[in-house]
Every structure is written in structure tokens, then in C-alpha cells.
Amino acid sequence: MSTEAPKRDQWQWENATAGAAAGFATVAVMHPLDVVRTRFQVNDGRVSNFPSYKNTAHAVFTIARSEGLRGLYAGFLPGVLGSTISWSLYFFFYDRAKQRYARNREGKLSPGLHLASAAEAGAIVSFFTNPVWLVKTRLQLQTPLHQTRPYSGVYDAFRTIMREEGFSALYRGIVPGLFLQVSHGAIQFTAYEELRKVIVDFKSKGSTVDNQNPDKLLNSVDYAVLGATSKLAAVLLTYPFQVIRARLQQRPSGDGVPRYMDTLHVVKETARFESVRGFYKGITANLLKNAPASSITFIVYENVLKLLKPARRND
Template identity: 85%
Template sequence: MSQSQPQPQPQSKSKSEQWQWENATAGAAAGFATVAAMHPLDVVRTRFQVNDGRVSTLPSYKNTAHAIFTIARLEGLRGLYAGFNPAVIGSTVSWGLYFFFYDRAKQRHSKNKEGKLSPGLHLASAAEAGALVCLCTNPIWLVKTRLQLQTPLHQTQLYSGLYDALRTIMREEGWSALYRGIIPGLFLVSHGAIQFTAYEELRKGIIDFKSKDRKKDSESDDKLLNSVDYAILGASSKIAAVLLTYPFQVVRARLQQRPSSDGIPRYMDSWHVVKETARFEGVRGFYKGITPNLLKNVPAASITFIVYENVLKLLKMARRKD
């Protein structure tokens, strides 16, 4: 996502559309690679997030390593990869849509600005993309969370998979249940906004640093950066975003839990989660599971941007050959 990438002119609408779909394809590939590599840590994170010490259907874990060992021993590989199918679908679709909407927003904001965007406009572009993706994918993430929280201790009948979960939720709770957690989900748009703004600004800084001793325009931005740079950029931007927005993830996960056998949700709304968490667990409650979250997302962000940038390079090279 180079800031010096020439912006499509009005008469080249087909090229603009092609560029947008290249971003979507690269983003989708990045999302799939991320989930496949890091899913067990996502399961652990979700279980830590919702375990407020009062939930009887969840085992108690001492730390991340103990959680992985316990899940593997009691539930096997299936437990470590609970919710994998909706995670793959959700992440692949989310990243594809995110990069697609993000690039469209950047192009719109950069009109008559010679293709250069301020940090504020990068933030606005990322926020816009995040909100659209959240509205499209919340039902998938809700199902993923519920499948990850299913353990042998559950007293209600387990969902057999993605389709069964969607059908059961619609039947037992109504379509509105598919959007439980949408409010903290929309607040989590700030996560992507912070991450992408940090990524763009750090990327620009590295390009400026590397191009100091080179002739102007002697090399494109793509050639100045390599996979190590993308890994560092992805990890650094992710750490900043996680630290600032993690409490919203905890609130969303707790809201998305399956209701008890009598049909009553454990938490009624976002404010109820905040009050109960603050009352019984204090500030630490809002950061439960942050260790596996960082272990999952920091390398995952590196993988995501390595794959995204390199797939984008390949697509651009193929387009030039046509």
C-alpha cells in the first residue's frame, strides 16, 4: 500500500477497479495464512477473555502454555482448532473486504492531493473500512466465538459446526442474536484504524530512510522494502493497536457467549459487561487473555503483511506483463 502509488485517472476506470481487486485478493490470501498458522492461540485467548471466575462450563487455566496443554489433553486437536472453519471464512473475507474498502477510501480521499494522504486521512480510511467489514462479518465471528467456547463441560447440546450454529441461533434466539457484540465490534474499528495508520507512517519512514542515499525515483517503493521490513512493520503496528483496544475485545467476547439452558444471556449489553467486569475483576479483567493475544497477533500481523505485500507485488508484475 505504497503512498507514492500513482492514483488512477478518471479515464482509467478499469485499471482502478483492477487495482482494487488486486488488493482484495492479496488481503484474502493474507487472512487465510494468518488463521491457519495461529488458530490454537485464538482459542486460548477467547477462553481466557470470557472466564470471569464464575463460569462453570470453562476449565481453569494457569497460563497460555497450560491452556494449550490442557485443551490438547482433554479435547485433542479438535479442541485446539474449535471454530476453525468460521475463523478461516471470517478472516479471509474480512481481510479481503478490509483491503478493498481501505484502498477505495484512500483513493477517494486522495483526489486532488497528488496521491498523498495525511495521518488523519489514513485514519479515516481505515475506520471506514473497518466499520463496513464489522457490519458484514459479525455473525461469523459470533459463531466462531461460541464454537471456541464449547467444552466437554457444556450442559447444552453442542453446535456441530458453522451451519448448525447459525440455524440453531436463528431458531432459538432470533436473527438479532447474530449481531450480539456489534457495539464493541464497531468500537474495535479503532484497532484497524490505529494499526493501519501506524503501518503507513512507519512504512513511509522506512522508505524515506532507505532512499536517502539513492537517486530520486531510481527504485520504486516495492523494491526498497523486503519481507523483513514488512514483518517489522506488521508487528509494530499490531502491538500499538492491541494495547489500546484490547478491552473492547473482552467485552465483545463476553457478550457473544451462548445463553444458558434457560435462554438468559450472561450479559445483557456492553454496559452490563463493563460494570460486572470492573466490579468483580477490576482493570485486570479487561486484559484477560492479552498474552496469547499478543503471541497470536504480533507474528500473525507480520505474516499478514508479508503475504499481502508480496502477493500484491506478484499481481502487479503479472498485470504489467499483460
């Protein structure tokens, strides 16, 4: 019996494990900036229950002073859970898609197929993780100015949302979330793969390293540069989807009516009152968080993968 299928499945689970470790490390380090970003995103200047921050540094200082460390790490548990699940599933399905596309192409993929692989993985991950991101957003937006009873934790948030708004509320923001996950991941991973090829080609000139194992040419600095650069490209092109999703996922007011009814309503209201600038609120905190966060993610992912490869070969 051929052992090819078990080896391929094992390789995919190694990618999933490495992705999960990368996601956890990223959130643990960068979460306070995620809280700041979310609060900037939903503050349209017309809502009284959100504090007004001058800039990212002022936001961090204000939250730390008025809410303490708990405020800076609001939504941390669903953030860790969502990021770990998201990265794990993303790398798993991304690797599966690449293997499927590469079967009849001698293992070589074009930028278009890298894009298709990333988009496919992103679409699948969106449906699994949207409820977790919604709860994270709700917890991050709880401030001392809120009049409604705050959620006491992740379980209470899920239970209260289901009781007050129904199951469908867990999928508020799924449309922009789907566009975000597909486009963001596709752009980031395509840029990562193509830049990786450039670096490998450059380093391989005059190198005695086996061309069948180009990973030996790359180190953590390379992974950091690749991760930050690819993330920067993805953030700049897809950020408005993040703002739209965050605004849709806000908790309804006391009368139970959501501030924004759907994606089109968010777009119309934001364009009307805030113009293009409104779609990029919080982008400074987002870049400060995601450029180094993506570096951490890919450093952890690639190095965990290297640790797992010898174990696979020894089985």
C-alpha cells in the same frame, strides 16, 4: 474512452485478493492461540462451565490433552472464513478510501486521512463479519464441561442460533465489535503507513531505486517488523473491546437468558468483580498470536500484491 476507472477497479481487486490470501495464512498458522485467548476472555471466575487455566502454555497443553487437536482448532472454519472475508474487504475498502481522499492532494495523504480511511473500512467490514465472529466464538467456547447440546459445526451453529435466539442474535457484540474494528484497524494501518514512510525514507537515502516505486526498497523482514509493530500498538489500545465482545457473544445458558445483556452490563460487571485487569484477560495469548500473525499477514499481502502488479501491467 478513458481506461482510468477499469485500472483503478482492477487495482482494488488485487488488494482484495492479496488481503484474502493474507487472512487465510494468518488464521491457519495462529488459530490455537486464538482459541486460548477467547477462553481466557470469557472466564470471569464466576462461571462453572469453563476450565480454569494458569497461563497460555498451560491452556494449550490442557486443551490438547483433554480435547485433542480438534479442541485447539475449534471454530477454525468460521475463523478462516471471517478472516479471509474481513481482510479482503478491509484492504479493498481501505484502498478505495485512500484513493478517494488522495484525488485532490497529489496522491499524498496525512496521518489523519490514513486514520479516516482505515476507520471507514473497519465500519463496513464489521457489519459483514459479525455473524461469522459470533459463530467462531461459540464454537471455540464449547468444552467438555458444557451441559447444553454442542453445535456440530458451522451450519448447525447458524441454524440453531436462528431457531433458538432469532436473527438479531447474530449481531450480538456488534457495538463493541464496531468500536474494535474501527479503532483497531485505524490505529494499526495509520501506524503501518507512517512507519513504512520512515523505513522507505531511511532506505532511499543514497539509493538509485526510482522514487515512484518505493516498494522495491522493502523486503519481507521490513514487512514483518511493520506488521508486528503496528499490531502491537493497536492491540494494547483496543483490547478491552475484544473482551467485551467475546463476553456478549457467549451462548445463553439452558434457560435461554444471556449472561450479559448489553455492552454497558459487561463493562459494569467486569469492573465490579475484576477491575481493570478483567478487561485484559487473555492479552498474553493475544499478543503471542497477533504480533507474528500480523507479520505473516503483511508479508503475504505485500508479496502477493507484488506478484499481481506485473500481471496488471501486462494486461
